[in-house]
Amino acid sequence: MTDERQGPEGRQQRIADVVVERGSLSAQELAAMFGVSVMTVHRDLDELERQGVVRKYRGGVTAQPSGVFESNVAYRRKAMRAAKESIAAHALRYVESGMSIMLDDATTTAAMIPRLEGLAPLRVATNYLEGLSKLAQIRGISLMALGGDYDPLHDSFLGVACIEAIDAIRVDAVFVSTSALSGRYAFHQEDRIVAVKRKMLEVAEKRYLLMDHTKLGKVALHRLVPLTEFSLLIVDSGAPEETLAELKRYDIPYEVAR
Known part of the structure; x- marks a missing residue:
């Protein structure tokens, strides 16, 4: 799927939905899935992490909780x-x-x-x-x-x-x-x-x-x-x-x- 025409906000929402559904993914998987560069994915993930929707880790992202991050309600x-x-x-x-x-x-x-x-x-x-x-x-x-x-x-x-x-x-x-x-x-x-x-x-x-x-x-x-x-x-x-x-x-x- 390619989401460039939907703009960053639309793509970020779709990324959030996928991460919530699957639990964890790598940045490379998301880049291939959405037809954008890994750098673009990292920018999207930075924004989603800022909002508290996901948690980044080395090489990927997860919606699963940690000792300092509670999963979002979705x-x-x-x-x-x-x-x-x-x-x-x-x-x-x-x-x-x-x-x-x-x-x-x-x-x-x-x-x-x-x-x-x-x-x-x-x-x-x-x-x-x-x-x-x-x-x-x-x-x-x-x-x-x-x-x-x-x-x-x-x-x-x-x-x-x-x-x-x-x-x-x-x-x-x-x-x-x-x-x-x-x-x-x-x-x-x-x-x-x-x-x-x-x-x-x-x-x-x-x-x-x-x-x-x-x-x-x-x-x-x-x-x-x-x-x-x-x-x-x-x-x-x-x-x-x-x-x-x-x-x-x-x-x-x-x-x-x-």
């Missing part, structure tokens, strides 16, 4: 779908009609949303824009939007205004996910995400952490909270036995979604 929606569905179904055991719950902007917790209809009436608060749109269509859901500064890479609202909106309410339970878990702690790459998640945990009576197995045994730049802050950790059946043994050793309550 990539995270596609990743580990079966594991997320399993975890979400298990998490619904801890939601009852009449409860007030909060969901963060994670794609793992978002997998709970289609299943909430059978548990209405519910009061649900979230800062996740796509989640708000889906929840608004479910009969019996009383919906609260946690507003703030909109971040397109996470498709969610963040910042001081969001934290203040969270602080103004109290909920029966909060369901969150994060990008890394190691030892006795949960981690995330971005301090602004950490600030919002911490406040969500503060205002909830029960706190549930939902994590697919690819995030276990990983660290990220910022420590979120000790795992003892959670009422329960829910993982999928791909969780390594050594990780589960470590959780037992630290007396971290967990359940495996089968």
